[in-house]
Amino acid sequence: MSAIVILTPVIIGSWPVITAAITGAAAAMGMTVSEAVRESVNEKNKEKVEAKTVEVELEHSEVVAKNLSADKEMVVTKGDIELRIKRDQKGRCTICAKGIGHSEVELKAIAKEFGEKLTQVYIYNKVMTELKNKNFQVVNEEVNDDQSIRINVRRWVD
Numbered sequence: 001m002s003a004i005v006i007l008t009p010v011i012i013g014s015w016p017v018i019t020a021a022i023t024g025a026a027a028a029m030g031m032t033v034s035e036a037v038r039e040s041v042n043e044k045n046k047e048k049v050e051a052k053t054v055e056v057e058l059e060h061s062e063v064v065a066k067n068l069s070a071d072k073e074m075v076v077t078k079g080d081i082e083l084r085i086k087r088d089q090k091g092r093c094t095i096c097a098k099g100i101g102h103s104e105v106e107l108k109a110i111a112k113e114f115g116e117k118l119t120q121v122y123i124y125n126k127v128m129t130e131l132k133n134k135n136f137q138v139v140n141e142e143v144n145d146d147q148s149i150r151i152n153v154r155r156w157v158d
Helices: 015-028 061-065 104-133
Strands: 032-039 052-057 072-078 081-087 093-099 137-143 149-154
Touching (some): 015 072, 015 104, 052 104, 081 104
Antiparallel strands (some): 052 093, 081 093, 137 149
């Protein structure tokens, strides 16, 4: 008997869980975490060189926002691109992409790609934890060309 489960990208979790997912998504995209979770700082006078900045709201962030402290953020970098993942006072989780020499369209695409990877890593970790808790064994895992993940599991019932 087999079953196919399609998971929608709804993120539910606390900041430590999201932090692990951010780190995993960053690693999967070749980025590094440049700072630990910290209080947001006012960046107005931080840089004198003009860098373009775009902000993208993390899809389904309303669920995450309930469990995250406001004004917390993580920063990941790759080359001259910096992504800040944070929650504002209104409860929105956003990804702010900043970079010199990149158009706003490029930065927005990078931020959206990171948001999608973050969602995927979070859900993958959540699914694997639940499978383990329910005594399922992972038989096989495949990452398809479109970056979707197929997990084959089994559980013996006495």
